[in-house]
Every structure is written in structure tokens, then in C-alpha cells.
Amino acid sequence: MKKLSLLMLPLLVLLLLGCQPVPKLTPEEAQAKWQAPIVAAAFNVAICEGTTETAQKVQSGELEGFAVLGELMGAGIMIQVVEESLAEAEPAADQADLVTRMQSDIDALKGVIGPWLNQETTSADVLATIGDVCADTNKTFEQVVEAASDDGMTQEAMGTMLDEVATTMDAAQEGSE
Numbered sequence: 001m002k003k004l005s006l007l008m009l010p011l012l013v014l015l016l017l018g019c020q021p022v023p024k025l026t027p028e029e030a031q032a033k034w035q036a037p038i039v040a041a042a043f044n045v046a047i048c049e050g051t052t053e054t055a056q057k058v059q060s061g062e063l064e065g066f067a068v069l070g071e072l073m074g075a076g077i078m079i080q081v082v083e084e085s086l087a088e089a090e091p092a093a094d095q096a097d098l099v100t101r102m103q104s105d106i107d108a109l110k111g112v113i114g115p116w117l118n119q120e121t122t123s124a125d126v127l128a129t130i131g132d133v134c135a136d137t138n139k140t141f142e143q144v145v146e147a148a149s150d151d152g153m154t155q156e157a158m159g160t161m162l163d164e165v166a167t168t169m170d171a172a173q174e175g176s177e
Helices: 002-018 028-061 067-087 093-117 123-150 155-176
Strands: none
Touching: 002 067, 002 123, 028 067, 028 093, 028 123, 028 155, 093 123
């Protein structure tokens, strides 16, 4: 009996190790596969947060007129960038659902920003509806990050990538001021 238990121990260890998630890709492969989805999902979150902030500033009287138009046009440009990225995407099978969710997030953002830009709704209307949209964009972003992590992309690599995007966007924003 003791012999049998000693033989079972290595099998149990192998079974437990086999149940641990193992990255499917090298870090370089994971970055190549997940860079565009992570950036697109991060843009969606940024668009949502920026639109919320703009609506809050309008409500408080900090922003009005052409400044509001400029903010909304900036959001529109970011939406266009994400839409183009998603249109060009050739997602792997395990990314297809996430790409669909990102497109749904963009459609929801357009459904909030478009009417406001066309003066069909107000900043108060935006604030009443955008919370659910932002919750969805955040959830999608978290799912993309989790899937990329499961594929072997490190948190450090994701952070570096997002920092580079933020730096580029900050430089573009400074250039437009």
C-alpha cells in the first residue's frame, strides 16, 4: 500500500501542474497578437472617461461653446481610429468575441456622443446614460487584458504599451492646443 501511495504522489503533482494555466505564446507572440486589441479597448475606456468629464465640465459651467465642440470632435476622431483598427483586425478565433464587444462599445459611445454633437441631447442626458456604457467598456478592457495575460503577455509589457499610447496621445493633444 505504501508503495502505491509513493507512486501516486508524482502522478498527483503532475496532475496539479497540468491544471495550472500555462501561457500559450511567447511574450513577443503575445504582444504581437494582443497589442491592437488592448490599445483599442483602452481607447474605448479613454473615450468614455473623456466624454463623461466633458459632460461634467459643461454641467458645472467650466466648458461651453466651441470648447465643447472641440472635445466632442476629439472623441469622434478617437472613435474613428478604433473603428478603423477593428475593421482592419484579423482576430484569432479566441479574439473574435472580444472584437465584437469592442465594436459594440464603440457603437454605444457613438449613440451617446453623436446625438450630443448634433445637439439632439444635452450634457445632462449624456451623464444619465454614459455610466452603463463606461461599465461595459471597462469590462471589455478587463476581459482583453485577462485574455492577453492568459496567452503569455506580461503586465509589464501591457503597461509599457499603454504608457507609449498615453505619451503619444499627450503629445498629440499638446500639439493641438
